[in-house]
Amino acid sequence: MRVLVARCEIGYSGRLETRLAPGDRVILFKDDGSVCVHALKGAKPINYMPGPTVVEEDGELIRVRRPASGESLTVLVEQVHADTRFALTDGAELERAGREKEIQALLAEAMHVIEPGLRLLERERPTDVGPVDLFCRDAAGLVTLVEVKRVRAVAAAVEQVIRYREQVERDPSLRPVRAIVAAPDFAPQARVLAEARNVECIAFDPAVLRGEVEPALRLF
Amino acid sequence: MRVLVARCEIGYSGRLETRLAPGDRVILFKDDGSVCVHALKGAKPINYMPGPTVVEEDGELIRVRRPASGESLTVLVEQVHADTRFALTDGAELERAGREKEIQALLAEAMHVIEPGLRLLERERPTDVGPVDLFCRDAAGLVTLVEVKRVRAVAAAVEQVIRYREQVERDPSLRPVRAIVAAPDFAPQARVLAEARNVECIAFDPAVLRGEVEPALRLF
DNA sequence: ATATACATGTCGAGG
DNA sequence: CCTCGACGTGTATAT
Numbered sequence: 001m002r003v004l005v006a007r008c009e010i011g012y013s014g015r016l017e018t019r020l021a022p023g024d025r026v027i028l029f030k031d032d033g034s035v036c037v038h039a040l041k042g043a044k045p046i047n048y049m050p051g052p053t054v055v056e057e058d059g060e061l062i063r064v065r066r067p068a069s070g071e072s073l074t075v076l077v078e079q080v081h082a083d084t085r086f087a088l089t090d091g092a093e094l095e096r097a098g099r100e101k102e103i104q105a106l107l108a109e110a111m112h113v114i115e116p117g118l119r120l121l122e123r124e125r126p127t128d129v130g131p132v133d134l135f136c137r138d139a140a141g142l143v144t145l146v147e148v149k150r151v152r153a154v155a156a157a158v159e160q161v162i163r164y165r166e167q168v169e170r171d172p173s174l175r176p177v178r179a180i181v182a183a184p185d186f187a188p189q190a191r192v193l194a195e196a197r198n199v200e201c202i203a204f205d206p207a208v209l210r211g212e213v214e215p216a217l218r219l220f
Numbered sequence: 221m222r223v224l225v226a227r228c229e230i231g232y233s234g235r236l237e238t239r240l241a242p243g244d245r246v247i248l249f250k251d252d253g254s255v256c257v258h259a260l261k262g263a264k265p266i267n268y269m270p271g272p273t274v275v276e277e278d279g280e281l282i283r284v285r286r287p288a289s290g291e292s293l294t295v296l297v298e299q300v301h302a303d304t305r306f307a308l309t310d311g312a313e314l315e316r317a318g319r320e321k322e323i324q325a326l327l328a329e330a331m332h333v334i335e336p337g338l339r340l341l342e343r344e345r346p347t348d349v350g351p352v353d354l355f356c357r358d359a360a361g362l363v364t365l366v367e368v369k370r371v372r373a374v375a376a377a378v379e380q381v382i383r384y385r386e387q388v389e390r391d392p393s394l395r396p397v398r399a400i401v402a403a404p405d406f407a408p409q410a411r412v413l414a415e416a417r418n419v420e421c422i423a424f425d426p427a428v429l430r431g432e433v434e435p436a437l438r439l440f
Numbered sequence: 441a442t443a444t445a446c447a448t449g450t451c452g453a454g455g
Numbered sequence: 456c457c458t459c460g461a462c463g464t465g466t467a468t469a470t
Contacts, residue, residue, distance in 0.1 A: 444469085
């Protein structure tokens with residue numbers, strides 16, 4: 001890892017063209033080839049290049065190329081404030097709790113939160129237009145598709161489950177098919193669309209959901 | 221700007237919970253309150269907090285809080301490799317050129333690339349469910365909606381134009397309405413959905429498109 | 441390698 | 456403030 005703190009001018013050419021007039025920035029050159037340029041404000045890099053890249057340095061000019069896509073990032077260094085290379089090691093991976101996959105797993109263990117009597121047949125059941133999160137049958141035996149969102153559901157989520165329903169309904173033996181979107185919250189337009197297209201909206205509280213699969217929490 | 225290079229453990233609690241076991245990272249504390257943690261790989265920070273924040277430091281423990289949202293980021297420092305504060309100045313803003321609007325404008329100038337005889341009536345024509353990129357009539361006089369994508373079109377793009385078509389078709393005088401997605405490339409699932417819902421896929425080459433509106437290139 | 445969907449997405453425009 | 460679509464999206468996962 002190389003950490004360069006310098007007054008410099010930055011140019012990017014690829015999916016679009018950007019230029020950043022001279023100013024002080026912190027630039028990280030990582031060993032995997034990725035480069036990121038941090039300005040003085042904002043959590044995100046103002047410019048970047050994912051690895052793998054080829055980095056050429058010619059005096060005050062640093063050119064980072066990504067051969068795969070033809071993109072290039074150019075750093076014209078005017079004044080170096082610091083330029084240090086560090087030998088660093090890090091074997092850790094980021095552990096995340098609360099991703100969609102996890103929410104989906106929790107719901108799979110607590111189907112009654114969605115609807116009493118709902119039985120899970122398959123998770124991530126593939127169709128030609130995408131995977132159905134939870135492929136189920138309801139208490140009456142009807143095929144029921146559940147689309148899970150970890151954040152507020154918008155109209156696109158409703159459209160997604162409609163798309164799956166249409167695909168599944170191509171098999172006449174499975175019809176009729178119910179469609180449900182399960183999310184902690186719903187945008188008004190998502191509800192309107194769901195109503196119009198006969199899609200059900202089930203709101204769940206992630207905290208309660210965790211409680212449902214942690215029996216210890218509801219002993220008394 | 222403070223640049224801390226250290227072996228540390230990281231925790232984030234907010235929209236989800238994450239933990240990153242001890243390892244070497246580069247952490248930037250910016251004067252606007254934003255903080256970002258860079259691992260040894262990847263263009264994006266592995267953890268971050270947008271400003272404004274409150275940073276408390278208590279020995280080896282650094283706690284960054286975002287009162288507005290209740291999020292917090294915790295850095296437990298085990299070993300400091302470098303810890304430097306820089307007084308930096310940067311008044312520049314990022315200049316960009318070449319976005320989707322440009323592609324849309326190019327297509328508007330070269331409608332025959334989409335289909336011979338297609339006439340543009342309006343760009344960004346508003347509907348209740350969003351703006352139609354290119355609102356046209358075809359050679360036969362049929363209303364034709366074109367959704368433009370600068371990059372590969374996925375199923376969601378097809379759904380988008382279907383939604384617009386449904387909205388426009390609410391006016392019986394305009395029916396039937398054709399729907400087209402124009403993109404440099406199409407995901408297989410997008411083609412499947414388009415076929416099923418009677419949406420046409422038109423692939424264009426951005427380079428050729430530029431040529432089409434550059435008469436100089438086709439003088440001979 | 442390709443295809444697909446997630447993401448603490450972030451960001452900005454428009455109502 | 457909310458809603459929605461673009462983004463140089465990047466990134467991981469499964470085929």
